[in-house]
Amino acid sequence: MIEIRRLGKQIGAEITGINVNSLDDGTFAQVYRAWLDCNVVVVRDQKLEIDEFLTYSRRFGTLHAHPLKMANHAQHPELTVLGVNKFDADGKLNLKVYQRGSKAFHTDGAYDQVPFKATQLHAIALPSHGGDTYFASMYAAYDALPPALKQRLEGRSAFYAYGGRKHRANAAMLDGKARNAEPARHPLFQTHPETGRKVLFFDLVKVLRIEGYDAEESEALIEELTGYMIQPDGTYTHKWLMGDVVIWDNRCSYHKAAGDYPPEEDRIHWRVSIK
Ligand SMILES: O=C(O)CCC(=O)C(=O)O
Numbered sequence: 467m468i469e470i471r472r473l474g475k476q477i478g479a480e481i482t483g484i485n486v487n488s489l490d491d492g493t494f495a496q497v498y499r500a501w502l503d504c505n506v507v508v509v510r511d512q513k514l515e516i517d518e519f520l521t522y523s524r525r526f527g528t529l530h531a532h533p534l535k536m537a538n539h540a541q542h543p544e545l546t547v548l549g550v551n552k553f554d555a556d557g558k559l560n561l562k563v564y565q566r567g568s569k570a571f572h573t574d575g576a577y578d579q580v581p582f583k584a585t586q587l588h589a590i591a592l593p594s595h596g597g598d599t600y601f602a603s604m605y606a607a608y609d610a611l612p613p614a615l616k617q618r619l620e621g622r623s624a625f626y627a628y629g630g631r632k633h634r635a636n637a638a639m640l641d642g643k644a645r646n647a648e649p650a651r652h653p654l655f656q657t658h659p660e661t662g663r664k665v666l667f668f669d670l671v672k673v674l675r676i677e678g679y680d681a682e683e684s685e686a687l688i689e690e691l692t693g694y695m696i697q698p699d700g701t702y703t704h705k706w707l708m709g710d711v712v713i714w715d716n717r718c719s720y721h722k723a724a725g726d727y728p729p730e731e732d733r734i735h736w737r738v739s740i741k
Pocket residue numbers: 548566567568574585597598599721722723724737
């Protein structure tokens with residue numbers, strides 16, 4: 467029997483009592499509805515083969531191979547294995563692997579003209595402590611904006627690129643097409659295509675500038691918007707358990723890896739990007 471329980475005040479839901487390998491359409495519709503309502507859905511206690519994880523993930527949309535090829539699975543290019551090859555040949559911790567996703571709150575694929583709809587992770591190995599994932603609601607961020615700021619930025623967009631303002635050189639790690647892509651332009655205020663609710667679409671890792679302002683004004687606005695992204699009632703911190711399958715909606719949530727676990731321990735997830 468499916469059981470759905472809210473985790474955070476505004477985002478996060480836990481689902482127990484299902485096997486994602488054998489969900490009938492009616493039960494999947496309940497999972498999908500909970501996901502739209504709560505933005506982040508945690509399905510507990512799954513034991514999956516790679517094919518099963520991919521098949522289940524395809525029920526949410528089309529899988530998209532991540533343009534950062536370094537950890538994509540050789541036989542299953544749509545699958546990224548997070549947390550592997552953490553140490554270089556000389557034994558040095560590779561921070562690009564260890565700190566992936568932990569720089570700042572972001573939404574996946576903002577560098578793309580069509581950002582990812584969803585990202586789904588399955589926990590394969592977990593450290594003894596640390597390694598949480600933080601989530602925050604873009605709806606709560608939008609709702610918290612003062613009316614004057616909303617009015618000022620209505621209709622405005624921001625530009626995004628891999629690596630953002632500080633680490634643009636990291637784009638060199640992407641595959642050819644993505645490496646040479648023009649920055650993507652996305653409206654700051656968007657309406658979620660399925661819920662009809664308004665969000666503050668923003669990404670601190672990849673934002674370059676706000677359109678229509680000079681560099682100084684743009685930086686000031688980025689700082690101002692940053693102050694509204696994380697609303698206490700709009701957050702959920704996920705503490706991973708083995709077997710968790712977690713999917714988040716990139717159209718209405720920000721996330722960030724804590725990036726604080728003991729580096730000598732494994733923290734491994736299967737990951738897919740869904741459009
Ligand atoms: O490892 C995590 O907790 C999340 C990393 C991340 O940002 C991602 O997979 O998109």
